[in-house]
Amino acid sequence: MTDTAMIEVRHVKKSFGTLAVLKDMSVTVPRGGVVSLIGPSGSGKSTLLRCLNLLAIPDEGRIRIGTHVMEFGKGHRMPKDRDLAAFRSKVGMVFQSFNLFPHMSVVQNVMEGPVTVLGRGRDEAREDALRLLDKVGLRDKAEAYPDRLSGGQKQRVAIARALAMNPEVMLFDEATSALDPELVGEVLTVVRQLAAEGMTMVLVTHEIAFARDVAETVIFMRDGYVVEEGPARQVIDAPREAATRTFLSHFHRGTSSPAPA
Amino acid sequence: MPYEWDFSFLIQYSRLIAVGAAYTIGFTILTAISGFTVGGLIAMVRLSGTRLVALPLMAVMEVFRCTPVLVQLVWVYYALPILTGVELAPSTAAFITLTLYGASFFAEIIRGGITSIDLGQWDAGRALGMRRGALMRRIVLPQALKRMIPPLVNQVVLQLKNTSLLSVLAVPDLLYQGQLITSATYKPLETYTMIAVIYFIILFPLTTLAYGLEKKLAR
Ligand SMILES: Nc1ncnc2c1ncn2[C@@H]1O[C@H](COP(=O)(O)OP(=O)(O)OP(=O)(O)O)[C@@H](O)[C@H]1O
Ligand SMILES: [Mg+2]
Numbered sequence: 001m002t003d004t005a006m007i008e009v010r011h012v013k014k015s016f017g018t019l020a021v022l023k024d025m026s027v028t029v030p031r032g033g034v035v036s037l038i039g040p041s042g043s044g045k046s047t048l049l050r051c052l053n054l055l056a057i058p059d060e061g062r063i064r065i066g067t068h069v070m071e072f073g074k075g076h077r078m079p080k081d082r083d084l085a086a087f088r089s090k091v092g093m094v095f096q097s098f099n100l101f102p103h104m105s106v107v108q109n110v111m112e113g114p115v116t117v118l119g120r121g122r123d124e125a126r127e128d129a130l131r132l133l134d135k136v137g138l139r140d141k142a143e144a145y146p147d148r149l150s151g152g153q154k155q156r157v158a159i160a161r162a163l164a165m166n167p168e169v170m171l172f173d174e175a176t177s178a179l180d181p182e183l184v185g186e187v188l189t190v191v192r193q194l195a196a197e198g199m200t201m202v203l204v205t206h207e208i209a210f211a212r213d214v215a216e217t218v219i220f221m222r223d224g225y226v227v228e229e230g231p232a233r234q235v236i237d238a239p240r241e242a243a244t245r246t247f248l249s250h251f252h253r254g255t256s257s258p259a260p261a
Numbered sequence: 262m263p264y265e266w267d268f269s270f271l272i273q274y275s276r277l278i279a280v281g282a283a284y285t286i287g288f289t290i291l292t293a294i295s296g297f298t299v300g301g302l303i304a305m306v307r308l309s310g311t312r313l314v315a316l317p318l319m320a321v322m323e324v325f326r327c328t329p330v331l332v333q334l335v336w337v338y339y340a341l342p343i344l345t346g347v348e349l350a351p352s353t354a355a356f357i358t359l360t361l362y363g364a365s366f367f368a369e370i371i372r373g374g375i376t377s378i379d380l381g382q383w384d385a386g387r388a389l390g391m392r393r394g395a396l397m398r399r400i401v402l403p404q405a406l407k408r409m410i411p412p413l414v415n416q417v418v419l420q421l422k423n424t425s426l427l428s429v430l431a432v433p434d435l436l437y438q439g440q441l442i443t444s445a446t447y448k449p450l451e452t453y454t455m456i457a458v459i460y461f462i463i464l465f466p467l468t469t470l471a472y473g474l475e476k477k478l479a480r
Contacts, residue, residue, distance in 0.1 A: 053388055055384055055387055055388060081392050085387075085390045085391060085392045086390065087390075088387060088388055088389070088390045089389065090390075091388070092388075093384075093388040095384065095385065095388075099381035099384060099385035100385070101382065101386075101400060102404065103403050112389065112399065113390065113391075116389075116391060116395050116399050117389055117390040117391055117395070158385075161385075161389070162388070162389075165389060165390065
């Protein structure tokens with residue numbers, strides 16, 4: 001169903017120096033689909049996500065998001081700053097370490113993209129920002145600065161900031177890994193709500209139970225390859241590949257934290 | 262017999278002293294601005310990573326960082342014209358030297374401030390679709406400038422002290438005026454004491470400010 005796909009990654013390769021991190025990755029995410037990427041540390045999950053919004057530039061391959069296509073490798077020129085920026089503005093990204101702008105209040109953080117990148121008017125952008133903050137349950141924190149927020153609140157602001165650009169897809173790189181366990185739920189609730197609204201999403205997560213619950217598709221990566229890909233419940237409950245089984249055995253069934261050694 | 266201090270004769274030289282203070286402060290402000298501007302440009306070139314331009318610039322900067330200002334000053338005034346064939350007025354030579362000397366330090370302060378900003382901030386700005394200019398202007402520089410303020414103020418303090426070297430080129434700064442007054446009155450003790458006090462009065466608020474900012478921004 002390539003024609004309904006929202007994200008299409010074809011034969012993407014990426015190396016850092018001599019270290020080949022992505023070795024021929026192809027991934028498809030349908031419009032409104034939620035895909036979860038799992039895999040051991042260093043398997044290239046973050047790198048793939050960063051290639052999806054061109055924070056990392058693939059060495060080879062083709063990436064399509066909605067109607068925006070970028071091709072890399074022989075015969076293709078390095079994309080210009082302007083083209084990269086235009087592409088990225090369509091792709092929302094949420095980071096493990098939040099990366100809120102500490103010199104701006106919460107509402108300014110959320111307005112920053114629309115005002116600076118899209119050239120929207122401040123009043124209008126502010127109204128939208130407040131609406132988004134309402135959605136993530138933080139309207140009352142609009143004038144606070146990030147250093148006054150808990151980790152869970154920071155991450156919800158970061159989600160609102162990304163949504164303010166009206167992205168076609170949202171990428172989450174271990175959005176809950178830096179949070180205290182009791183704060184994970186409030187962020188996952190927002191992600192779940194986005195899924196229900198039909199947002200196309202790619203989630204890199206160690207929350208296996210959440211991935212099983214929210215994602216339609218789970219992709220297990222190792223060493224820059226897709227080892228196994230399939231319906232979430234099937235991959236997590238009954239993995240076909242031995243490597244997937246080994247990886248999943250590090251997690252308790254039904255909980256998200258790694259089993260004690 | 263103890264020395265009898267008498268500052269009263271200095272009153273008749275108040276105009277001369279005022280001119281000296283104006284030169285000292287004026288040169289400091291002008292070369293702080295020009296040095297910061299040139300230093301900022303050098304920092305940007307170095308950060309943008311075009312080594313072909315960055316390397317020669319770094320070499321010139323190292324020369325200015327690793328030679329005394331006094332040597333640079335006499336070199337630019339007496340030696341450079343032999344190479345270029347263009348005579349420089351003392352104040353022009355002084356301006357050029359202090360600008361480049363300041364720039365070589367400002368550039369490092371600015372570069373250090375910018376590189377101290379967490380890479381996650383760049384990622385977040387880029388992910389929103391910001392282009393290079395917006396990223397610098399909206400995200401990186403506002404945070405970096407805050408961290409740069411204490412070392413920048415310290416550099417301005419040094420810059421002001423360095424203007425006292427201009428007296429060797431007969432630029433009428435505070436120290437040079439002091440020398441004039443001394444040679445006319447033969448009273449170096451009162452004259453140079455007063456000159457030192459004026460430097461102190463100008464600089465003490467600045468260093469206090471730098472110290473206060475450092476403490477405030479460290480939190
Ligand atoms: N900018 C970079 N420069 C050099 N090496 C990098 C860079 N980014 C990632 N790597 C390397 O690429 C490999 C894959 O990294 P990546 O962050 O994609 O893994 P990951 O699957 O996200 O791991 P984790 O679960 O620990 O986050 C690692 O060996 C990492 O050290
Ligand atoms: Mg990662």
